[in-house]
Amino acid sequence: MSNCIFCKIVAGEIPSTKVYEDEKVLGFKDLNPMAEVHNLFIHKDHTQDLNDLSDNKQDQLGDIFSAISKYSKESKLAEDGFRVVTNIGNNGGQTVFHTHFHVLGGQRLGGFGS
Ligand code: 5GP
Ligand code: ZN
Secondary structure (H helix, E strand, C coil): CCCCHHHHHHHCCCCCCEEEECCCEEEEECCCCCCCEEEEEEECCCCCCHHHHHHHCCHHHHHHHHHHHHHHHHCCHHHHCEEEECCCHHHHCCCCCCCCEEEEECCCCCCCCC
């Protein structure tokens, strides 16, 4: 989508610090990190959110989660553990409407059972 900032990152029109890339998926550092390690993983093909992706391009789920898993092992993030989060809509706090998964780690994360 022409007015989507993450599509512009995929196209190289907005700079980003890449941590992972393959044919279909891009991982890059979040501009406003909420943890020692805070990356965003996206499919290069635009969808709006997880439900749009699930309804229309379900194959992308495997592409994205395989990439996150591969990255976590290569970067050693998997050794100490990490968290994957996706925000959907207003109550979820979604601010960028190109499906993305936050990959958080590098420290003990708070919330959710800690
Ligand atoms: P959301 O709130 O939609 O789940 O997450 C959007 C994330 O994108 C936020 O954590 C925000 O810091 C990040 N972000 C917004 N604009 C940019 C950008 O231009 N570059 C990068 N690297 N991250 C961005
Ligand atoms: Zn997009």
